[in-house]
Amino acid sequence: MPFISKIERQTDYSQFDSTVPIVIDNGGSYFRIGWAGEDEPRVIFRNIVQRPRHKTTGETVTVVGDHNPALLRYFDCTRSGPRSAFDGNVVYQFEIMEYILDFGFDRLGADQSQIDHPVLITECACNPIQSRCRMAELLFESYGVPSIAFGVDAAFSYKYNQQLGICNSDGLAICSGFMTSHAIPFINGEPAYEACCRTNVGGYHVTDYLKQLLSLKYPHHISKLTWEKVEDLKMEHCYIAPDYTSEVRIFQKGAKEAEEKTRCWQLPWTPAPAEEQPSEEELARKAALKERQGQRLREMAEAKRSSRINELENDIRGLEFLLKQLKQVEENNVPAFLRETGYASKQEIESNLAKAIQSLRKAKGEQVETEEKMDASMADKYNLVNVPDDVLTPEQLKEKRKQLFLKSTTEARQRAKQKRIEEELEREKQMKMEEEKRLENPERYLEDLRAKYRELSEKVEQRKRLKTNGNNTNGNQNGSGGVGRGERLNAAQRERMRLLTTAAFDRGKGEDTFGIKDEDWQLYKLMSRDNDDEEDEKSNEDEADLARVSSRLREIDPTFFPKSESGSSTAEPPRFRPLTKEDFQLILGVERFRCPEVLFQPNLIGIDQSGLDEMAGVSIRRLPCKNQGLEERITKSILMTGGSCQYPGMAGRLEAGIRMIRPCGTPITVVRASDPSLDAWRGASVYAAAMQFPNQTFSRTDYYEKGEDWLRRYQFNYTL
Structure with missing residues (x-):
């Protein structure tokens, strides 16, 4: 299981003497700080920093350590991802490192302006001098630390387990951390850095690979797959396969053994409330309500139709009365009478009357007459249409042709309009009949x-x-999947082509007798x-x-x-169904061993470097002295340490891998540290509590007198 952060502020800082060192395990994943001589660190938190903005004021704050869900209520944490001070396992962002040290010393109960205790801080193997110098400068200048000592975390873990009797003085420490993995040989209890080996693969890559696989497999649950939750799943369910290829075949076959090795993660799920079927009384009530609503709509439509009919009838009566009055008006007073009524001419009144009559017939659902009689106004307008041409002058003939064209155009327009009205009435009638069928x-x-x-x-x-x-029944399909010209024709075109081909074939046989029979000429009609x-x-x-x-x-x-x-x-309609418990389950099958396999095969994630077993062989081959039996003594004591060495099956897989690259009969013993995550801090705590520890420190006076260059020659001795 993952480690629980401890960030409560300590209250007993003043009770420790200034000679008691402060021990810091500055890991790529977790920052651990405590007092020398104790068995557990006082403060543990994630070695990351976030800088979210306040949702209201826009103010930026600095958050060190684990992500607090309560911050989402006040701060926007989506735009500020977690930042680390490490590149691999080397500190290079000292601005972030200063935030982390401030938080660590504050949680320990110290006054950040002055730290009066010696500090023992861990670093990676073969740490660059530049990183060590910047760390010393930060501790001396910003915190006033009296003295500093630097030590390798894997070496402290190995020495601590040596005191427990788990490993020997000659051996090999394989430390798989958060971002990198190291293999460090030990000769007479001291690390041989010239023979160590490093690979840029660690627990971060395993978690990231698992997160990618689960996100691709369950994209609809991607919001639930947070980094912290995937880390928990990794530590709880993942394991190292004894033989990766054989394990994959087990899951490919889908045997019972694969089902036993499959794990299920149940997401929070609340069952939807069961829908109760409506009772007969409820159905009858809804049907009655629907019928009342339909009746109300029909009544409204009928009332609207009656109102429209009354309005049109009133308009028709008014227009007819107007025409009667116009007949009684003398010809000289007609313009004045029309101005009072608002019409321009008698033809306009008659046109409006015809339109109103037509609209009334349409409203009543009557059949509109298809042919309208030409009234007197039309005859007056086209007075030369029926006059013979021999009695007309050339100008009148020209006017007659013009009137014929206008009359035919007007009649055609009226017929088209009448046809549209009839079609619309027919459609309305059909829709009314269909609506009656639907309601019935x-x-x-x-x-x-x-x-x-x-x-x-x-x-x-x-x-x-x-x-x-085309019609593919004739067997004309080509092998390429395309179609020929004949297959793209419709039925009539294919029949025409068949007749033409038949006629041409018959004519080519001998004497041309086409046309003698009357039936031959029917061929043209078919073509x-x-x-x-x-x-x-x-x-x-x-x-x-x-x-x-x-x-x-x-x-x-x-x-x-x-x-x-x-x-x-x-297009298949989407089938909506209530979500069940199985929809909120994440199945972990092959992912359980596929993700940790990157520690042995980094090429699975595109990293062309050696795995843990190959690193052990490389470190043994790089040993500076080839004493007789030295390699056998080292392979007898191989210690696994680091947070990424806690997978089940790790020791057996590592031993099998090393055995394949060592000579036959070589004694190989692979053991795991008592606590792979905390043994580095515990070993440093035991070392800092020893009386000889002050001799291994680099004081602030030495820093001011000798400068940073002296740190290049600084060598830490792990054997007291």
């Missing part, structure tokens, strides 16, 4: 409409397929392209009917989804 039996009406939609869609799709791919026009008209009519039926289904059926326009395949 809604289920039956909907079922018939769906059946009609399926029939029309099949017709349209079949015609499109024939037009696009006519009018059939194509008829086929296109049928296709357009079917598509129009399909669009009308589809539109009607959309109105009355919310679950209806029309077919896809891109092809004959239908």
Whole structure:
């Protein structure tokens, strides 16, 4: 399980003498600080810094350590990701490191302006001199530390476990940390740094790989896959496979053993409340309410129609009365009378009267007359139409042709308008009949409409397929999947081509006898392209009917989804179902051993470096002295330490890997540290509590007198 942060501020800082050192394990993942001689660190927190902004004021604050969910209420933490002071396992961002040290010393109970205790701080193996110098400068200049000692975390862990009798003085420490992994040989209890080996793979890469796999597998639960939760899943469920290839085959076969090794993570889930079926009384009440609403709408429509009819009848009576008055008015007083009524001419009044009569007939649902009689005004307007040409002058002939054109245009426009009115009335009549059918039996009406939609869609799709791919029953399909010209023709065009081919073939046989029989001339009628026009008209009519039926289904059926326009395949309607407990489960199968495998095969995540077993072989080959039996003594005591060495099966896999690269019969013993995460701090605590520790420190006086260059020759001795 992951470690629980301890960030409570200590209150006994003043009780410790100034000679008691402060021990800091400055790891890439966790920062641990405490007092020398104690078994546990006082303060543990994540070695990260965040700088979110306040949602209201925009003020930026600095948050050190673990992410606190309570901050989301007041601060925007989405734009400020966690930042680390490490690059790999080397400190290079000392501005961030200063925030972390401030927080660590404050939680320990110290006054940050002056630290009067010696400090023992851990670093990585072969730490660059520049990083060590900047760390010394920060501690001396900012905190006034009297003396500093630097030591390797893996070496402290190895020495601590040596005191416990777990490992020997000659051995190999394999430390797999957060960002990197090291292999450090020990000879007579001292690390041989010239033979150590490093790989840039650690626990961070395992967690990140697991997070990627789960995010791809469950994209709808990606918000639940936070870094902290994936870290918990890794520590709780992941393991090292004894043989990666064999383990993968087990999950490929899906045997019972694979089911036993599969784990399930249940996300928070609340079952939806069960919907109760409405009772018969409720259904009857809803049906009655629906009927009342429909009756109310029908009454409103009837009232509106009656009002419209009354209004049109009043307009017609007024216009007829106006025409009667106009007949009694003398010809000289007609313009003045028209000005008072608001009309420009008698023709305008008659035109409005005709329109009102037509609208009244339409409102009453009567059949509108298709042919209108030409009234006196029309005869007056086109007075030369019926006059013979021989009695007209050339100017009158020209005017007669003009009147004929205007009259034919006007009549054609009126006929087209009348036709549109009749079509609209017919549509309204059909819609009224369909509405009556729907109200009479809604289920039956909907079922018939769906059946009609399926029939029309099949017709349209079949015609499109024939037009696009042709009739493939003749076996003319080519091997490339395309279609020839003959297969792209419709039925009429293919029939015409067949007749032409047959006629040409018959004529080529011998004497040309075409035309002797009357039936031969019927061939031209069959070859006519009018059939194509008829086929296109049928296709357009079917598509129009399909669009009308589809539109009607959309109105009355919310679950209806029309077919896809891109092809004959239908767009499957989404099937809504209540979410169940299984929808909130994350299954961990092959991911359990696939993610930690990057420690042995970094190429799985694109890192071309050695794994842990290969690192051990490289370090043994780099040993400076080739004493007899030294390699065997080292392989007898291989210690695994670091937070990433806690996976089950790690020791067996590491021993098998090292055995494959060492000579046959080499004694190999792989053991794990008593506490791979805290043994580094505990070893440093034991070392700092020894009486010889002041001799290993680098004082502030030495720093001011000798400068940073002396740190290049600073060598820490782990054997007291």
